Amino acid sequence: MGNLSVFVDESGDFGEYSFHSPYYIITMLFHNQNQTIDAQVQKLNNEIQSLGYEKDFVIHTAPLIRKEEMFTAVLPNERRALFTKLFYFVMKSEIQYKTFVFEKKQFENVFQLEGRMAKEMSLFIRSNLESFQHFDNIILYYDNGQHELNRILNAVFSTEFSSYEARKVLPKDYKLFQAADLICTLKLLSLKCENHELSKSELLLFHNERELKKAFLKPIKKKEFIGFNAK
Numbered sequence: 001m002g003n004l005s006v007f008v009d010e011s012g013d014f015g016e017y018s019f020h021s022p023y024y025i026i027t028m029l030f031h032n033q034n035q036t037i038d039a040q041v042q043k044l045n046n047e048i049q050s051l052g053y054e055k056d057f058v059i060h061t062a063p064l065i066r067k068e069e070m071f072t073a074v075l076p077n078e079r080r081a082l083f084t085k086l087f088y089f090v091m092k093s094e095i096q097y098k099t100f101v102f103e104k105k106q107f108e109n110v111f112q113l114e115g116r117m118a119k120e121m122s123l124f125i126r127s128n129l130e131s132f133q134h135f136d137n138i139i140l141y142y143d144n145g146q147h148e149l150n151r152i153l154n155a156v157f158s159t160e161f162s163s164y165e166a167r168k169v170l171p172k173d174y175k176l177f178q179a180a181d182l183i184c185t186l187k188l189l190s191l192k193c194e195n196h197e198l199s200k201s202e203l204l205l206f207h208n209e210r211e212l213k214k215a216f217l218k219p220i221k222k223k224e225f226i227g228f229n230a231k
Helices: 038-050 061-066 076-092 110-127 147-160 175-194 200-206 209-223
Strands: 003-011 023-032 096-103 137-142 165-168
Touching (some): 003 175, 023 175, 061 076, 061 175, 061 200, 076 175, 076 200, 096 175, 137 147, 147 165, 175 209, 200 209
Parallel strands (some): 137 165
Antiparallel strands (some): 003 023, 023 096
């Protein structure tokens, strides 16, 4: 079946548990390179440019929601539009994803957290090994943003796959890496909805829990990993 791209992004850090950083979330986004997404990428580029941005503008969803970094002067409607356009790019593209969630207060130290991460990712791969074996090559894309996760990913992939390639990515070069970022953010929003903990910034952008669930959280589940056919 050719190549399988695996784009990985994270939300959270390896610091101690805190109210503002209770989770560590990892998203693996899978794309069979035989299924082209060129039309979807072009459409997203055109839509981004129609809003006055360069086509390689990076939609980084966490600062977009919090009105930080390059989004400090961007009005809520435009930030919502950027978020929505990236979301529909994900929904229209032939991708699947798997998200791993770790509640940091369950671990006494970072070594326990890292061990659980490696264990859960390895178990997922082993449970779906037949799917992955359809591909000639596995290509891991990560931006090396956190060296702990980079180390874990390469340890897991080198153990579970007979061969793979690891490539460092720049978010501006890959819309699918931005898509993995969006899925991490949606998972975090889902957890916050469960506990009724949406922030003022999140409520400003999504209005209320019901709209967030209906417009984004429920539809994204259609892209959860179900495996690949040998074709």
